[in-house]
Amino acid sequence: MQATALVHQYLEQSAARYPAKTAVVHDDVRATYAQIEHQANELAWFLTDNRVSVGDRVILLSGNCIEYVIGYYAALKAGAVVVPFSTDIKPDSFTALYEELAPKAIITSFRFERLLKAARIDALQPELLIVKAPKANFGNQHAWDDVVTEGRPQGPSPALSPDALASIIYTSGSTGNPKGVMLTHGNITANTASICQYLALTADDIQMVVLPFFYVMGKSLLNTHMAVGGTVVLNNKFAFPAGVLNQMVAEQVTGFSGVPSTYAHLLHRSPLRKMRDQFETLRYCSQAGGHMSRQLKQELARTLPAHTDLIIMYGATEASARLTYLHPDDFDAKMTSIGKPIPGVTLRVLDSRGNVVAQGEKGELVASGANIMQGYWQAPGATRTVLDANGYHTGDMGYQDADGFFFVNGRKDNLVKVGGHRINPQEVEDAIDGTGLSVEAAVIGVPDPLLGNKLVGLVVAKETQASPTLLMQRLADKLPKYKLPAEIRFARTLPKKANSKVDRFKCAAIIAEKK
Amino acid sequence: MSDNKTLIKDFIVENFLFGNADGLEDGTSFLEEGIIDSTGVLELVGFLEEEFGISVEDEELVPENLDSLNNLEAYIKRKM
Incomplete structure (x- = not known):
């Protein structure tokens, strides 16, 4: 892998070195490095010709697929800032994020037309809307297949420094509004190079990707494997x-x-x-x-x-x-x-x-x-609370x-105060896993008139013969009394966020619902 | 539509589509249309095992068996 300063140069270098090698596999489609590179060039020219320039935001709303990969690199080649949206974003948050981003373009697929309608995309009037296999008609959209055809060997090369923003990735904290993490080309290439080094990735590596690219861990799988000339296999x-x-x-x-x-x-x-x-x-x-x-x-x-x-x-x-x-x-x-x-x-x-x-x-x-x-x-206050001279x-x-x-x-902000004790839910969850009776558990603090909070464990049981009582008995051997949940409830599954992490907010809602 | 398919469809409409069956065709992929996620698949499997008295093996958790009403109907028929 050669050192590079810009994220899309990874693709360009690998395409030059391994043009005929398979870069991305998705269902029946296998795309080579040359195909991805040439189609990304073509889309990048289309963006540039339609006045998308350095620093402009481009929203990428799509599940993992070949078009996602092409759209990502095309926007970067045009000098734009890629903003991947979660595929389970709700219309209200779409509108709110759209307004704070003031994007120049949206790249998406027909799967999200219902969402775009609900988010009143006609009123938002994006300058450029590119839709893969469109079924609805928003008036001014461009069909992906009209824009991306046989590809072009060269893309635009706007003047870009490693300090230029490459991506804004929204994080879904457990509380509060989503925050857009601003990453430069230099940030991402530094991390990519480091990951390739410690995992000793080479062009022989083939990665199974089940995590979404809009989530930073999923995206790092794409960045690193394109950097070494490897292959990503997308399975959604x-x-x-x-x-x-x-x-x-x-x-x-x-x-x-x-x-x-x-x-x-x-x-x-x-x-x-x-x-x-x-x-x-x-x-x-x-x-x-x-x-x-x-x-x-x-x-x-x-x-x-x-x-x-x-x-x-x-x-x-x-x-x-x-x-x-x-x-x-x-x-x-x-x-x-x-x-x-x-x-x-x-x-x-x-x-x-x-x-x-x-x-x-x-x-x-x-x-x-x-x-x-x-x-x-656009959140200097939130930035100051996490970034200072010491770092992040x-x-x-x-x-x-x-x-x-x-x-x-x-x-830091997840301790639950029960009576006079501050309890770390993670410790209790680990103890529940340690009983051997649980597949997954989430321990949530629930308001309680006597104790301030009480702990409720939402547990997916491993065996049908397990019972909350048996689990509590085993837990009593592992935890001091004050750390024992007040209640254990069995659930068939735990609610998950789109990045597969347990959604603690929804867990709390489930507990509140079934009092 | 077979009785089995109707039963399954009712379960999916009630539990994942909040009673609105619009857009759910017999060949619709639950995952591609965002109707069911991995949590939902386990709920669906639990339903199949209880309703039809079958045991869904781990290696049978593939889209070809479970990812549309048509696939489910054929799978249940094979299993019963």
Whole structure:
């Protein structure tokens, strides 16, 4: 991989080097590097010819597909700032984000026409609306197939510095309005190069992508594999895990990435165990996107083939994706750790006054490096609360052990006050997982007239014979009384956000609903 | 429409479409149309197992079996 300063140069370099190599596989479509590059050039010219210029925002609203990849690189080649929207965005938030972004163009597909109508796109009047396979008529839209045809060998090359914004990625915090994380070309390329290095990615790597590209972890899979000239296999049907596993075997995939619920799902309801001997090429499985319990990590490590590494990683949208990873050699000894900073990142544990705490003491994890965002779009107040001279304040509390490994204990703002105690829900969730009776659990603080809050555990049970009473009995052996949930409720599933993370807000709503 | 298909359709309309069956054709992909996500698939599987007294094996969790009313009808027929 050559060093590069601009995100789309990764594609350009790989297309020059491996024009006939398969870059993206999606269902029956296999696109080569040359096809992606040429079609992205053509779309980039169309954007440029329609007055999209450096710094203009382009909304990308699409599931993972070849068009997503082409649209992403086309907007970057035109010098625009790509703003991926979550595919389950609601009309009200679409309108609100549209107004704060004032975009020049929207690239989407017919699947989102209902949403665009509900968001009153006719009143918003975007200058440029490009729709794949349009069914509705918004008056001024362009059909993707009219715009993107046989492609062009060269794209526009506007003057762009590595400090130019490349992307604004909205994060869905558990509370408050979504915030647009501003990432420059330099931020993303620094992180991409670092990830390629520590995962030792090469042109031989083939990644199964089940995470959405609008989510920063999914996007990093695209950036890194395009950088090394590898292949991404897009499968948007992880809801049917057996189909994904079959495709991993057929495509001889070398890497798989998921968030904790991805692996909970694979271990609970998929033929992963039965098929393990078929994953001959699978080098590694990586996990990020939040804390995964020790129980689940151990079970996963036991289930994967012996030649497949399990790589625990940690990051944030604000860090362009990645901050730390746990080297597989250290997995057995330090599996509850998030590992050590990736190349180019510095991580420190600071107290509330910004001083580095003593080794082993708890504080907030604060990161610095070339991958850290510029701030939140049009939100200087929110930016100041997380970015200062020390770097990016992750909001995660943790410590560093004597061997230099970092550990995360929970969120700064996620402690639940029950009676006189401040309780970390993550600890209780881990204990529930540790009973062996649960597939997944979310522990939520619910307002209580006596205690201020009480803990309610929403649990997906592993066996039909498990009962809330049995689970509470086992939990009582693991937790002091004040940390025991007041109530355990079984649910068939936990509500998830579009990036597959557990939606704690919806969990709380479910609990409130069924009092 | 077979009785089985009607039962399944009613379950999907009631649980995932809030009673509005617009746009749900027999060949519609639940995932592609955003009708069901991975959480929903597990609910659907639970329903199939209870309603039809079948056991859905892990390796049967593929779109060819479960990702449309037509696919589900054929799958249930094979299993019963």
